Amino acid sequence: MPDGLLSDKRSGDSDSEKDMDWRSRPLLELTLHIVNIHHYSARLEMPHLNGLLVQVALAHAAEHPELRRIKALFHELRSSLSEHMHEEEATLFPYIRVMEDAASGKGHLLTPPTWTLRAPIQTMSHGHANVRNLLKEMRQASSNYTASPDACFSCKILFEKLAAFDRSLVEHLYLEDEILFPRAIERRIGKDGRMRDEG
Numbered sequence: 001m002p003d004g005l006l007s008d009k010r011s012g013d014s015d016s017e018k019d020m021d022w023r024s025r026p027l028l029e030l031t032l033h034i035v036n037i038h039h040y041s042a043r044l045e046m047p048h049l050n051g052l053l054v055q056v057a058l059a060h061a062a063e064h065p066e067l068r069r070i071k072a073l074f075h076e077l078r079s080s081l082s083e084h085m086h087e088e089e090a091t092l093f094p095y096i097r098v099m100e101d102a103a104s105g106k107g108h109l110l111t112p113p114t115w116t117l118r119a120p121i122q123t124m125s126h127g128h129a130n131v132r133n134l135l136k137e138m139r140q141a142s143s144n145y146t147a148s149p150d151a152c153f154s155c156k157i158l159f160e161k162l163a164a165f166d167r168s169l170v171e172h173l174y175l176e177d178e179i180l181f182p183r184a185i186e187r188r189i190g191k192d193g194r195m196r197d198e199g
């Protein structure tokens, strides 16, 4: 990987104070943070980025055919991510919250205790792998979001915004893959409907 190229890994800060905080905060708070910050900003930013991409590709794809490729990749990313976030909000995150409530005696599990988190988490992780692949292809197609020297102002703005979107998405996937999912899965539900440590 060339120096300075954005990566789908965070820059060695897995033990940062922020991480440690999310490793101990209630899962309810973490799921709300992911939805209210990362899902919200992605939904807000994607139509705007798409509009910019359409505009820039229309004006400059003849001299810069890579813009068509970036546009197609972003279109696929937008579609996959929208569906993925909806599934998390509609099924997995509510279930994680119910599990946590049941563990603290605040509620009961309506879903049969045999229902396991592993399968849906695996499905979400596959979705993340797909998103990471699309990000990787977008970085390659855009030379790591570097506008050519002759690029217009809109193109420069577009690449800056795509780079920021990429960084936010990497943080989003990190919080789910490295903190939320492992914390949720390391617990399981006992016959009494209460969570307990697995093992």
Ligand SMILES: [Fe+2]
Pocket (backbone or CB within 6 Å): 034, 039, 085, 088, 172, 176
């Ligand atoms: Fe998410």
Ligand SMILES: [Fe+2]
Pocket (backbone or CB within 6 Å): 084, 088, 124, 128, 173, 176
């Ligand atoms: Fe996700």
